[in-house]
Ligand SMILES: Cc1cc2nc3c(=O)[nH]c(=O)nc-3n(C[C@H](O)[C@H](O)[C@H](O)COP(=O)(O)OP(=O)(O)OC[C@H]3O[C@@H](n4cnc5c(N)ncnc54)[C@H](O)[C@@H]3O)c2cc1C
Ligand code: FES
């Protein structure tokens with residue numbers, strides 16, 4: 001089996017590596033790069049725990065091969081924080097108690113981040129649509145939705161203020 | 162592999178990965194490996210984790226068509242051409258499809274999986290996977306789409322109603338790939354509709370029943386009627402007898418009901434873990450009736 005050379009930019013850092021055709025992006029992030037913030041729940045596209053941001057869009061890293069991401073710019077939960085400062089979404093999830101066990105949280109936040117990047121003033125309906133692929137067994141969804149609303153409005157204020 | 166001494170990762174059992182730069186190269190690779198190769202686009206049908214990590218059942222050599230410029234949607238003289246690797250979300254953003262005649266298509270696009278999956282999932286993958294539940298098959302059946310296929314001898318066209326051969330089996334040869342889908346322009350006054358019944362528990366689900374309808378009229382009577390059903394037989398199909406029961410008739414309540422019953426009669430659903438055959442058949446009547454009512458209303462609006 002021939003390995004394939006790929007280049008990835010992950011959280012601003014460039015990586016080059018040789019991967020097998022069947023290696024999933026999820027496994028490369030977690031096991032080769034040690035970025036274990038991205039979780040595996042189901043491995044079949046249902047739960048969203050593995051959601052990352054690729055070239056500005058939310059995608060499921062369990063449903064992608066690493067070779068398919070060759071050349072891509074990837075953001076994971078580890079890349080959101082700026083130095084010691086949490087991202088407004090992270091702050092809002094904590095502030096609104098939208099985190100209980102936390103297993104779904106990185107995926108929820110990455111899906112929300114992609115939404116806010118493409119639409120700085122999302123409505124509740126848009127947030128629920130964007131999070132429809134993120135299963136949470138703890139919070140009942142209302143708190144994450146509130147947190148995203150709060151983060152979006154804070155980010156707009158900071159930008160304008 | 163892991164420095165921490167445990168290993169969660171699974172390596173799917175693919176042996177080769179090819180990234181052709183153009184259609185010629187892709188067809189050459191498919192020809193070389195025959196049944197041992199499979200096209201990969203978004204990968205959302207191919208890659209979900211399976212017990213044992215063997216997702217390579219249909220070909221150990223992957224031919225990735227995502228980097229070949231096959232993501233356009235454009236209007237030409239005789240119709241709208243959608244490239245096979247266009248993502249569901251990009252098609253959903255094409256302005257023409259939010260106009261009345263194409264609502265069946267935009268409704269199906271919006272019902273397909275979730276926003277996150279639709280960033281990767283493609284129209285070509287949805288059709289070529291040949292699932293009886295594929296949401297996009299139904300609007301394309303009633304819109305009379307043609308599929309343009311590339312192979313070693315050049316391109317050929319397949320009307321969509323001839324594309325489905327059996328469950329997970331389409332009319333492509335192992336050395337062929339789907340290039341684009343052509344949707345003929347609709348007359349401005351056309352009423353179409355798509356409806357999907359899923360399970361209550363989750364929004365992320367394949368259909369239990371899905372239907373699409375298409376209707377044009379002259380005066381009070383129907384001229385062209387098309388009805389397609391999915392998830393209630395081995396392949397998505399047109400219910401021709403039901404269509405003929407409405408053609409030339411007034412689409413009144415009773416005629417619509419009889420046509421909807423005939424459409425469901427043409428189905429052959431299965432019992433499975435998600436629903437019983439009897440339930441699917443009953444719901445098929447209701448969905449076809451509602452879709453036809455939507456079509457009439459949209460035609461008349
Ligand atoms: C959680 C989840 C939910 C889903 N929900 C829905 C849903 O609601 N409705 C629905 O219809 N589907 C659904 N799907 C199925 C899947 O997302 C769609 O069928 C999708 O459109 C497939 O596109 P893809 O590009 O990802 O296909 P791939 O996985 O890349 O390919 C699918 C098949 O088509 C072949 N293929 C792809 N492109 C070509 C081509 N150009 N020429 C020849 N062969 C080709 C491949 O070889 C493979 O056999 C869901 C999947 C998941 C994981
Ligand atoms: S692990 Fe990717 S969706 Fe569940």
Ligand code: FES
Nearest residue numbers: 100101136137138
């Ligand atoms: S916080 Fe536990 S699954 Fe969401």
